[in-house]
Amino acid sequence: MLHHVGLNSAEELFDSIPKDLRLTRNLNTTPALSEIELLAGFEQLATRNPGARRISFLGAGAYQHYIPTIVDHIISRSEFFTAYTPYQPEIAQGTLQAIFEFQTLVCQLTGMEVANASMYDGSTALAEAVLMAERVTRRSKVIACGAIHPEYLEVITTYVQHAGIDLLHAPADTETGQTSGAADLLDDKTAAIVVQSPNFFGCIEDVAALAEKAHAVGALLIVTVTEAMSLALLRSPGACGADIVVAEGQSFGVPLSFGGPYVGLFATRERYARQIPGRLVGEAYDKEGRRGFVLTLATREQHIRREKATSNICTNEGLIALATTVYLETMGRRGLQEAATQCAQKTAYAAKRISELPGFSVPFTGPRFNEFVVRAPGDARQLLARLASERNITGGLPLSRYFPERPNEFLVCVTEINSRAQIDALVDGLAS
Amino acid sequence: MKSDITKVTTHINANEALIFERSQPGRVGYRLPALDVDEQPIGAIVPQQFLRDDDLEGVPEVSEVDVIRHFVRMSTWNYSIDQGMYPLGSCTMKYNSRLNEKVARIPGFAGLHPLSEAEDSQGALQVIYELQEDLAEITGLPGISLQPAAGAHGEMTGVMIIRAFIDARDGEGGSAKRRTMLIPDSAHGTNPASAHLSGFSVKTIRSTAEGLTDLDHLRELCSGGDVAGLMLTNPNTLGLFERNIQEICRIVHDAGGLVYMDGANMNALVGIARPGDMGVDVIHLNLHKTFSTPHGGGGPGCGPCCCTKELEPFLPLPRIVKTDDQFKLDFSYPQSIGRVKAFLGNYGMMLRALAYIQTHGNDGLREATEAAVLNARYIAHGLTSDYEKPFQAPPMHEVVFTDKRQTRKGVHTLDIAKRLIDYGFHPMTIYFPLIVQGAMLIEPTESVGRQELDQFIEAMHAIAREAQEDPDLVINAPHDTRIGRLDEAAAARKPVLRWKPKQVATTA
Numbered sequence: 001m002l003h004h005v006g007l008n009s010a011e012e013l014f015d016s017i018p019k020d021l022r023l024t025r026n027l028n029t030t031p032a033l034s035e036i037e038l039l040a041g042f043e044q045l046a047t048r049n050p051g052a053r054r055i056s057f058l059g060a061g062a063y064q065h066y067i068p069t070i071v072d073h074i075i076s077r078s079e080f081f082t083a084y085t086p087y088q089p090e091i092a093q094g095t096l097q098a099i100f101e102f103q104t105l106v107c108q109l110t111g112m113e114v115a116n117a118s119m120y121d122g123s124t125a126l127a128e129a130v131l132m133a134e135r136v137t138r139r140s141k142v143i144a145c146g147a148i149h150p151e152y153l154e155v156i157t158t159y160v161q162h163a164g165i166d167l168l169h170a171p172a173d174t175e176t177g178q179t180s181g182a183a184d185l186l187d188d189k190t191a192a193i194v195v196q197s198p199n200f201f202g203c204i205e206d207v208a209a210l211a212e213k214a215h216a217v218g219a220l221l222i223v224t225v226t227e228a229m230s231l232a233l234l235r236s237p238g239a240c241g242a243d244i245v246v247a248e249g250q251s252f253g254v255p256l257s258f259g260g261p262y263v264g265l266f267a268t269r270e271r272y273a274r275q276i277p278g279r280l281v282g283e284a285y286d287k288e289g290r291r292g293f294v295l296t297l298a299t300r301e302q303h304i305r306r307e308k309a310t311s312n313i314c315t316n317e318g319l320i321a322l323a324t325t326v327y328l329e330t331m332g333r334r335g336l337q338e339a340a341t342q343c344a345q346k347t348a349y350a351a352k353r354i355s356e357l358p359g360f361s362v363p364f365t366g367p368r369f370n371e372f373v374v375r376a377p378g379d380a381r382q383l384l385a386r387l388a389s390e391r392n393i394t395g396g397l398p399l400s401r402y403f404p405e406r407p408n409e410f411l412v413c414v415t416e417i418n419s420r421a422q423i424d425a426l427v428d429g430l431a432s
Numbered sequence: 433m434k435s436d437i438t439k440v441t442t443h444i445n446a447n448e449a450l451i452f453e454r455s456q457p458g459r460v461g462y463r464l465p466a467l468d469v470d471e472q473p474i475g476a477i478v479p480q481q482f483l484r485d486d487d488l489e490g491v492p493e494v495s496e497v498d499v500i501r502h503f504v505r506m507s508t509w510n511y512s513i514d515q516g517m518y519p520l521g522s523c524t525m526k527y528n529s530r531l532n533e534k535v536a537r538i539p540g541f542a543g544l545h546p547l548s549e550a551e552d553s554q555g556a557l558q559v560i561y562e563l564q565e566d567l568a569e570i571t572g573l574p575g576i577s578l579q580p581a582a583g584a585h586g587e588m589t590g591v592m593i594i595r596a597f598i599d600a601r602d603g604e605g606g607s608a609k610r611r612t613m614l615i616p617d618s619a620h621g622t623n624p625a626s627a628h629l630s631g632f633s634v635k636t637i638r639s640t641a642e643g644l645t646d647l648d649h650l651r652e653l654c655s656g657g658d659v660a661g662l663m664l665t666n667p668n669t670l671g672l673f674e675r676n677i678q679e680i681c682r683i684v685h686d687a688g689g690l691v692y693m694d695g696a697n698m699n700a701l702v703g704i705a706r707p708g709d710m711g712v713d714v715i716h717l718n719l720h721k722t723f724s725t726p727h728g729g730g731g732p733g734c735g736p737c738c739c740t741k742e743l744e745p746f747l748p749l750p751r752i753v754k755t756d757d758q759f760k761l762d763f764s765y766p767q768s769i770g771r772v773k774a775f776l777g778n779y780g781m782m783l784r785a786l787a788y789i790q791t792h793g794n795d796g797l798r799e800a801t802e803a804a805v806l807n808a809r810y811i812a813h814g815l816t817s818d819y820e821k822p823f824q825a826p827p828m829h830e831v832v833f834t835d836k837r838q839t840r841k842g843v844h845t846l847d848i849a850k851r852l853i854d855y856g857f858h859p860m861t862i863y864f865p866l867i868v869q870g871a872m873l874i875e876p877t878e879s880v881g882r883q884e885l886d887q888f889i890e891a892m893h894a895i896a897r898e899a900q901e902d903p904d905l906v907i908n909a910p911h912d913t914r915i916g917r918l919d920e921a922a923a924a925r926k927p928v929l930r931w932k933p934k935q936v937a938t939t940a
Binding site: 001005006010013038041046050060061074081085087094099122123151155158162163232281285298299306308346368419 | 447448450451452459460461462464465467468469470471472474477478479481482483484485486487488489490491492493494496499500502503504506507508509510511512513514515518520523525528531533534535536537538539540541542543544545546547548549552553554555556558559566569570581582583584585587588592595620621622624625626627628629630631633634672673675677678702703704705706709710718720726727728729730731732733734748769770771772773774775776777778779780781783787789790791792793794795796797798802805806809810812813825826828849850853858859864882910913914915916917918919920922923924927928929930931
């Protein structure tokens with residue numbers, strides 16, 4: 001082939017690179033491994049992750065739920081996972097139709113009118129929602145309710161640091177765990193209130209009341225959800241009056257995988273469709289009148305609008321959106337309801353049992369879905385380390401990871417995965 | 433007679449209904465264990481006002497078999513790498529090894545919670561650390577963050593690092609005067625969009641007739657004292673190596689700016705040359721291009737950001753570091769731009785990329801680059817007789833042609849692309865870069881052999897012939913797909929972005 005194109009050596013392929021820039025040595029990376037060696041190496045590393053093998057009550061933005069076997073089977077079909085972004089609709093209808101169904105499901109669950117084809121994750125979806133609120137309202141003040149996931153707050157802070165947005169924080173009530181004081185910060189310069197429900201401490205927020213207050217001054221209400229399973233049980237943000245809803249979709253059929261890839265859900269009102277960041281799939285017809293699907297409203301996007309685009313996002317989380325779609329369709333209407341109800345029932349059981357332990361309390365009174373804060377009689381990190389080593393249970397997240405002023409508190413998450421026996425083992429372990 | 437037939441199922445040559453149109457009340461495809469705690473009335477757990485009252489209306493009710501058949505039928509309608517060459521320029525559609533998929537699914541990784549304590553996740557953190565080390569060696573840039581989730585996200589991170597560095601170096605007053613980001617007219621659209629997110633305004637640098645950055649124009653734009661940096665793709669999106677890259681970096685550095693390199697085209701350089709040695713300050717990589725993590729029909733990606741020692745303090749937090757054989761998260765960088773994503777990034781992609789690097793080995797990485805460039809050169813050679821090649825320099829890993837000779841017969845790039853579908857290929861990237869009228873950007877990657885390259889060249893020859901002899905055949909392509917060209921303009925005028933039940937749809 002080299003001779004065919006008029007060259008004598010592979011070296012000559014790179015003649016346009018100045019000689020002094022060319023590497024004259026091999027890269028200092030490992031020599032090639034065989035499949036046997038490679039798998040052995042990774043299996044060995046995996047044994048050094050004991051966290052993956054424990055009974056776990058760890059949530060806080062990433063949740064273990066039942067994943068039907070067919071989800072991984074379908075996303076492992078090479079027609080899906082080795083395809084590119086669907087730029088040529090005639091040979092990408094599989095991907096496009098799946099995204100159209102994904103958008104529909106996201107609308108149904110959030111109670112909104114339009115949804116996009118996915119964002120990187122919940123945290124970046126939230127940051128994009130804040131930027132969109134500024135575009136829609138042309139106002140620059142954003143009020144973040146205090147009990148938003150701390151890492152989500154950090155991501156918003158990074159995204160808005162050069163956008164001229166003034167980010168204010170409304171604290172969480174120390175008794176209820178719910179937001180208080182957001183309304184006091186509202187004025188006619190406010191672009192949006194941002195609230196997470198259920199919030200980081202597991203408490204369900206009064207989203208409808210916040211929406212009413214935001215709308216009274218012409219601001220938007222952005223609702224963020226880290227535990228998407230709650231959408232199947234709780235009144236939808238759309239029904240509560242939210243203007244933009246974002247969520248982390250990981251709960252819907254996506255493995256924990258040490259934090260990613262996950263998938264951001266992004267939904268809003270129809271009147272803001274042209275302000276949405278990211279890709280959108282819409283219905284279209286060919287000359288014969290056959291229905292198909294295409295990427296649409298592309299004039300919002302970076303490849304056409306460049307620096308005036310609604311976002312810089314290009315590659316999103318297509319395959320994870322597909323996993324979510326397969327999950328939601330397999331569980332279906334009744335499966336989602338049953339899984340969400342089991343989460344709430346088991347959590348209520350666990351919270352009651354732990355609150356009855358001497359020295360322990362469940363401090364926040366706000367209603368909850370599947371997470372709650374526990375106040376221990378001593379240092380929570382030490383208590384959880386002991387649970388892990390003696391009982392092989394990950395009992396939750398020590399809140400001191402984000403809030404050094406809360407050394408004795410930890411966040412417990414219970415899902416349909418956790419049997420009564422596991423909950424009882426947790427309670428026994430805490431009591432001993 | 434034909435109209436009297438009611439098919440029992442939709443065949444793979446027919447369209448598949450939406451799942452919502454298949455839904456049957458009461459049908460289920462799941463089973464959970466029975467609730468094993470004492471059940472309370474749900475209203476006693478969550479007050480009625482916070483409960484959903486629509487019974488999840490509209491969410492489908494189908495069986496497992498329904499779901500399997502639905503998606504398998506839809507999948508048959510997708511073109512994919514596993515079916516053949518996918519020559520999308522600047523997309524690097526190379527083979528996705530099944531071994532890497534297996535690695536990502538090892539339960540000790542797939543079942544690991546991102547907030548696990550460091551002592552419970554040493555193996556997982558070691559993977560991140562080793563990949564950081566390998567990418568530092570490959571790029572020649574020692575500071576790495578794997579947190580960004582895709583190329584554009586890595587770009588945004590890189591540009592924010594430039595902004596933070598200049599803010600720290602020049603102070604508020606000095607930095608406020610540097611708000612210009614220079615971007616060549618051939619760049620990806622994500623570049624200006626990412627620059628805008630960091631508060632920069634964009635000035636465009638012209639390309640020369642040869643297809644390279646215009647140095648005189650660059651010098652002129654750098655003379656104003658307002659330049660924060662340059663965003664450059666190298667090889668550029670015309671497939672050409674910017675042979676003046678050292679001079680380009682010098683001009684920008686002398687003007688007080690930094691050089692950002694878009695690593696979308698890194699597949700032309702791995703093992704051959706390193707951006708860090710060229711004078712580049714910060715770069716992003718696309719693990720879903722160069723390092724073969726699957727594109728998944730539009731993601732997930734992973735967009736590591738790699739930078740010089742000088743810029744390292746500004747990388748996103750947390751950093752993954754190694755001290756005394758222990759891996760840990762390090763938050764002690766007060767100058768950091770902050771966090772760009774919850775948790776540690778698209779971890780599953782990191783596992784796959786590390787497996788790619790380790791199965792190729794250092795010599796295999798270089799050989800892959802050589803094969804990718806040779807394949808593009810072979811296509812460039814093979815198509816020159818039929819298609820206009822606007823730049824004469826030999827291309828690196830991708831090559832651009834135009835429809836100039838075909839337009840005389842009314843055949844345009846879009847038509848050629850659609851006709852390629854009839855020949856069994858996925859089309860190339862079309863109408864990009866924007867500076868080339870009727871551009872066709874072709875990137876074969878190293879994953880195709882000579883036989884398939886010859887088939888592709890032969891198909892392009894045949895289309896060129898058809899454009900002369902029977903232009904309508906090309907203009908009306910594709911002919912043997914299950915759906916024809918879709919009316920995208922109508923779709924955008926009155927967008928239908930979700931399914932609705934019939935009665936609602938008519939009133940909306």
